Amino acid sequence: MSETYISTDVETDGPIPGPHSMLSLASAAYRSDGELLGTFTANLETLPGASPYPATAAWWLTEPDAWAACRRDLESPAVVMPRYVAWIKSLPGTPVFVALPAGFDFMFTYWYLMRFAGESPFRQSALDIQSYVMGASGRSFARSGKHCMPRRWFDNLPSHTHVALDDAIEQGVLFCRMLAEYRRWGDEEAA
Template identity: 70%
Template sequence: MAEEIYVSTDIEADGPIPGPHSMLSFASAAFRADKTLLGSFEANLTLLPGAEGNPQTMAWWATQPEAWAACRTNLRDPTEAMSAYVAWLKLLPGKPVFVAYPAAYDFMFVYWYLIRFAGESPFSHSALDIKSYAMAALGTEYRQSTKRNMPKRWFDNLPHTHVALDDAIGQGALFCNMLAEQSSRQR
């Protein structure tokens, strides 16, 4: 059986759903369970034709000028970027598992863009949600399983900048730390 590779992914968008709104950027950091970083992929995307930013989302972006500038440079066409992403995923030394916080939001955009622009998803139809994993690990209710309620030992000293690659690496390390702790408990 192929090793699972945890592909921690973060996206930045200009609205709550793909189609009417665009994924501005995304990044993935591929980790082995032991927190070995195998590589990363990132892309800033051109806007979808006819799509426009959601007013509330754009108001939030106005408070994040550095992150906004970072996701609006070196723009790539979604067809080219998503095809390159699929090729990158297929070169990983195992089966890619999509991991995110929150997975429902990030996966919705990535899956939609993969199917629309590359015609396939190497992740199939599934994503692993870090918050749900924390709920099980901590034995808490879902809404109590927020980052502020997670043990500090789960976090590496990594920035959360709303730049997709920074956030993908940070949440990937978080997930691997959680995974290691759960694995040690089961021994």
């Protein structure tokens, strides 16, 4: 069965869900050949009783455009998350959650999915881009981050704006480029 890579980015007001809120959720769905199948984006109301983490609140002051973008057209998580599940289920193939770093974005997404939709189409799995580079290249984890990735993967890449949909698209393009390159390497070694 084919896989659909769901490049996902979240914007939050703190380091963990529950005490802090997910402010924005966005995903861009890609086929393995890099074709963009569709996007999903929503800005969420904050959780009752949650509050911003001081360091995160201070960081948001340095990103006023991104802050304004994630505070427009707010919706309840109870409305957004079931709609997100329906969108994922409408896509072809098996959904694969992709992020950089997946640990952070998946933690918030999974928590919100289970709390507000009662299910996760991703089950409990996420593909971390840095871990993928480490496994495919044989480098150490520390030498597999963005700062060590080949510059050609970043040619004409969409900008990283801290607006969730922009960043989900950017990282999806990046992932599809590395996926294509590593698959070529694998094909060459198998020949």
